[in-house]
Amino acid sequence: MNTFSLALPARPFTRPYAGLLRWSALAAVLLNGLFPAAWILLTAFKNEAELAQSPITWLPAHPSLANFVHAFRDQPLLQFIGNSAGVAALSTALTLLVASGAAYALARLQVPRRGLVLAGMVAVAMFPPVALLTPLFEIMRTLGLLNTWLALILPYVVLSLPVCTLTLVSFFQSLPPELEHAAMVDGCTRLGALWHIVLPLSAPGVFTAGLLAFVNAWDEFLLSLALNSAPAHRTLPVGIQLYQGEFTFPWPVISAALVVAIVPLAVVIVLFQERVIGGLTAGATKG
């Protein structure tokens, strides 16, 4: 690239500005993406008195962890986290199980009306969950499943299924079929080949699909609000709404609870960013 640009006519006037423009663009992107979380972090370390000051302070004058203690004491925050983690983990596992079977059939086996099945998958991916609100509420109420993990796991699996299936289809198709045939000649069944050969080789795709399913379940709000409204059964996004009273908004405590909820997310993103970026759009752009 460098040798190439040497061959181009120099543009002396734009050079210094280009550098400045580039760095201010970077600053804008970073500020846009990270300032809201950073502001919440700063708020979480301020005390009530400092918060009520006018003009507001930017950096906490007397940083303390008191808000975090309150966040855990005022509401069952640990329970919210447990519910969110349990629901998200179980629905991710179930999604991956069902999606990898379906994806393998679509990638390798003769599926009647394959085009229609794929289009159906995309159709479900675009389905508005809000339309499911009343019937699911009725169904779960009849089955006595309101305020249970299962009430959320079932819809979450279905809502993530299409994206995960489409992601896995493209991964499975990129593997050479000879590997499975060799295994099958050696006495492996189709399912054995899927389990022992295809899935391990598609680990990045499985991981990406799993991450998408997990984030979908972790973030969902409307169904969780409607189906699991008892405080002890709330997931994190719905539970955090409980900190606000009828007329009071304890912002420092809400901020502390938000920080507790956001930090694990940020750590996961930094660790696995490559995977997420690579796989996030596979389903969407394919679809």
Place this chain on the structure above:
Amino acid sequence: MTTLVLSHDTPTMPTPAHPRSAWSLSERALACLLLAPAFVLLALVVIYPVGRLVYASLLDLRLSGGSDAHFVGLQNYADLLNDADVRHAALNTLGYVVITVPGALLVGLALALVANLAWRIKWPVRLALLLPWALPMSFSGLIFAWFFHTDFGVVNDLLCRFGVAPISFLLSPTWAFVAVCLASIWKASSFVALIVLAGLQTIPAELYQAARLDGAGRWAQFRHITLPLLAPSLAVAAIFRTLAALQTFDIPYAMTQGGPARATETIAMLIQTNAIDYLDVGYASALAVMLFGVSLLVSLLHLRRVYREANA
């Protein structure tokens, strides 16, 4: 991995060493078996509920009273057409679509173009795109409600520094709507940016090199290479954002609860209030059928293309 790459262009359809006739039947059965769980779940969570939804929209079904539900035909639909709250919420929802979809596309495109430059350390830029994407929408609603707080919000603090009088953002109907739109654009632009970024990375660098040799400037390159080749990604992002904006719920619920004076209330919020708070399932179902119908129209635009591509 190299061996995998070498044999990459082999056909994906199975070419078994065994005679085809001995395999085809059991393969077909296995395919159906593998697809079955997905279809059972789909039937249970989507197909049956949609049928139930349409049926319930024809009943005066209330979960609160002990009385039986009666078939009332299209009464619920007639009621909602005459309901001023519904009209108001429909206009708000339409407003969210018209404002936040183009807004998020523009901001997302800009974010992606910057993120796609050659940065030596990549993770801060990526975190800046991924964190807003991964954040629950309700969190971004809460965070922006705090930003726009009249007395202690950072937005009014900045305005004061520029000599502008503080604005009661969430207490004025117009400003509250603007604030909710800004929060939605912030949250949605990261999703758009990630889709556009994936599209940008598929554009071959040779195109730009050739254009530069032909003397094309930055703007000409963007106008004649980047934008046309990004069109499919932008179209996908636009469709998915439109569908999401039609269902706007989390952000106004967390920021304003639909207020002040219903200025930020959406159709999705009306469905939730009617179904869960009033337990008026018939009316909520009719509302949901209407919203579902509109989303379906948008989806069909997209599905037509997918189906054509899958068969091509």
